[in-house]
Amino acid sequence: MVDLGPLAIASAVMVAALLAVLGSWLRAARRPSSRTAPERVPFTGGQPPSVHAWSRYHVRYYPMALLFLAFDMEMVFMYPWAVVFVGEGLVAMVEMGMFIGILLLGVLYAWRERAFRWT
Amino acid sequence: MTSLIARLAAGSDARVFAIAGAGSRAAVQDLRLADGVELVDSPRAADVLLVAGALDPRHHDAVRRVHDALPHPRASVRWAGSRDVLVPGAAHVALGTDPSSAIRAAHQALMHGTMPTEPPLLPDEDPAPWRGVGPYGQGGSGMTGGTPYGRPMAELAPDRDGLRLDLLPTRLGPFSSLLPHGLELDLRVSGDILVGVEVAATGLAASATSASLFIRALTEPVSIAELEIGRARDHLRWTADALRLQGLRALSLRALRLGLHAAPGDHRAVERLAADIARTGIYRWSLPAADGARTELLAGARLGPSTRASGVGEDERQADPAYRSLGFAPLLGAGGGAAAAWRLRLAEAVRSLELAGRGGDTRSAVTGAVESPRGRLALGDAPSGRALGLLPTLIEGMEWGDAMATIAALDIDLDELGAVTAGTSAEAAA
Numbered sequence: 001m002v003d004l005g006p007l008a009i010a011s012a013v014m015v016a017a018l019l020a021v022l023g024s025w026l027r028a029a030r031r032p033s034s035r036t037a038p039e040r041v042p043f044t045g046g047q048p049p050s051v052h053a054w055s056r057y058h059v060r061y062y063p064m065a066l067l068f069l070a071f072d073m074e075m076v077f078m079y080p081w082a083v084v085f086v087g088e089g090l091v092a093m094v095e096m097g098m099f100i101g102i103l104l105l106g107v108l109y110a111w112r113e114r115a116f117r118w119t
Numbered sequence: 120m121t122s123l124i125a126r127l128a129a130g131s132d133a134r135v136f137a138i139a140g141a142g143s144r145a146a147v148q149d150l151r152l153a154d155g156v157e158l159v160d161s162p163r164a165a166d167v168l169l170v171a172g173a174l175d176p177r178h179h180d181a182v183r184r185v186h187d188a189l190p191h192p193r194a195s196v197r198w199a200g201s202r203d204v205l206v207p208g209a210a211h212v213a214l215g216t217d218p219s220s221a222i223r224a225a226h227q228a229l230m231h232g233t234m235p236t237e238p239p240l241l242p243d244e245d246p247a248p249w250r251g252v253g254p255y256g257q258g259g260s261g262m263t264g265g266t267p268y269g270r271p272m273a274e275l276a277p278d279r280d281g282l283r284l285d286l287l288p289t290r291l292g293p294f295s296s297l298l299p300h301g302l303e304l305d306l307r308v309s310g311d312i313l314v315g316v317e318v319a320a321t322g323l324a325a326s327a328t329s330a331s332l333f334i335r336a337l338t339e340p341v342s343i344a345e346l347e348i349g350r351a352r353d354h355l356r357w358t359a360d361a362l363r364l365q366g367l368r369a370l371s372l373r374a375l376r377l378g379l380h381a382a383p384g385d386h387r388a389v390e391r392l393a394a395d396i397a398r399t400g401i402y403r404w405s406l407p408a409a410d411g412a413r414t415e416l417l418a419g420a421r422l423g424p425s426t427r428a429s430g431v432g433e434d435e436r437q438a439d440p441a442y443r444s445l446g447f448a449p450l451l452g453a454g455g456g457a458a459a460a461w462r463l464r465l466a467e468a469v470r471s472l473e474l475a476g477r478g479g480d481t482r483s484a485v486t487g488a489v490e491s492p493r494g495r496l497a498l499g500d501a502p503s504g505r506a507l508g509l510l511p512t513l514i515e516g517m518e519w520g521d522a523m524a525t526i527a528a529l530d531i532d533l534d535e536l537g538a539v540t541a542g543t544s545a546e547a548a549a
Contacts (some may be wrong), residue, residue: 007389036243038187045295046181047303048246052270055287057310058278117518 063115070106125231132157133226136165137181139300140172141324142534147171148356149373153219159297162188166229167222168195168207173324176291179205183240185294192236194225208237278309297523301533308314311518322537334538336483337498343441343478347471352378354468361527365401371428386469387484393465394435402458407521410458413513417455420505423494424463425529429455435490441481445474457528493530503536
């Protein structure tokens with residue numbers, strides 16, 4: 001007999017969360033927003049906005065993608081490394097240190113190029 | 120269950136969004152130290168609206184908009200010299216008495232449900248309803264069909280990478296937590312960069328008065344000990360506000376506590392505070408780096424610490440024989456920039472407390488100009504006025520965060536500006 005305890009608990013949590021979301025959604029759907037137009041306006045200090053809030057700005061995917069690679073590659077190689085780490089011992093430690101050191105140079109370069117300042 | 124939640128909610132701090140009208144800036148800042156009251160930076164996070172000080176009719180609509188921005192349940196407290204009908208239903212507390220018990224009482228009543236929430240002050244009219252081309256407002260060209268909620272889309276302009284992206288016009292103020300209340304800026308933002316800056320409005324009430332020590336020193340001799348303690352306290356209050364903007368709450372409260380009661384014996388405590396601020400690393404990490412052209416602008420503007428931070432020894436106190444007899448020499452920074460101005464303000468606070476200790480009964484001479492904590496102050500010429508003139512050039516091209524830190528470093532005091540310029544216009548009339 002498979003122990004279904006954890007699964008039952010997980011399903012119960014899921015169902016409860018689903019019911020809660022559904023309940024609040026139904027409540028909101030039944031009653032239209034009670035907030036007046038001035039209450040819904042975003043706050044910038046007391047003046048109404050002059051243009052629509054849909055504003056297109058540069059997300060800067062390119063530096064974001066490079067940074068993602070720098071951090072993600074670390075993790076991707078660390079998972080299998082963690083499995084063999086105990087068996088390999090110090091050699092694995094040094095090898096991973098070198099690998100992370102090289103990747104870290106890329107992160108430091110990105111830092112110097114102000115890639116962490118999102119503008 | 121409901122009563123338990125109400126009890127817990129009532130036991131929490133009352134979160135207050137404060138509108139600091141004319142003559143109430145320091146009093147509102149002191150509220151940060153009050154028990155059971157927490158000042159928040161946006162009305163969306165507040166339970167209680169505190170409207171303090173005098174406000175001109177031209178600001179009344181902005182106050183109503185802030186009031187309506189508070190989520191339900193909400194209450195408001197009017198903290199002013201006389202009763203008015205600016206916020207109907209608000210509890211009134213006289214300026215000069217502590218409003219924190221009234222704020223806590225309102226918060227408790229709201230949380231226990233014994234007081235109803237305040238209805239909105241503005242009518243439920245969309246200022247810009249959705250309007251398409253069809254008879255029912257439907258349809259139109261473009262992605263959205265018509266103009267979404269009647270407001271135009273932001274205009275397009277090439278950004279620094281040559282892409283055509285939106286320039287978002289934003290009106291900041293008059294009651295933004297990032298600016299001194301009463302200051303309104305028209306900003307145009309491209310991504311995170313300010314590409315256009317205009318000062319749209321300043322001042323909260325035409326009848327601005329200021330009981331400032333430094334304005335008094337313009338017309339009568341004032342004890343140097345008193346002046347220098349006032350300067351040290353002013354610098355510490357400024358530090359508290361600047362630290363709050365940087366998100367360093369505990370240090371900010373420490374600076375404010377020091378600023379309330381700083382006396383000549385406290386210079387060690389101020390030195391320790393300065394060292395702890397330096398240790399946080401904000402000088403290197405959070406404040407904008409010095410920039411040649413901007414430093415040049417500030418160097419010639421007689422803006423007190425901001426000017427002296429770039430190494431220019433401009434200080435009205437040097438012209439005062441009383442200060443000369445005490446062996447006064449201005450402290451100078453090097454290189455300019457916001458960080459240098461921060462450091463210099465704290466160093467000046469320490470120096471001022473020492474001066475105050477040595478000052479004895481010496482009184483300042485009336486020379487027509489006074490070195491206020493913000494720079495050279497004379498009748499009709501306030502340092503904040505000059506700072507406002509420079510502000511657009513200073514922050515244009517900056518990132519949002521750097522721009523806000525730069526504005527904070529200027530220490531703009533609209534009450535002082537109003538009092539000094541109102542004085543001259545009254546004299547001109549007489």
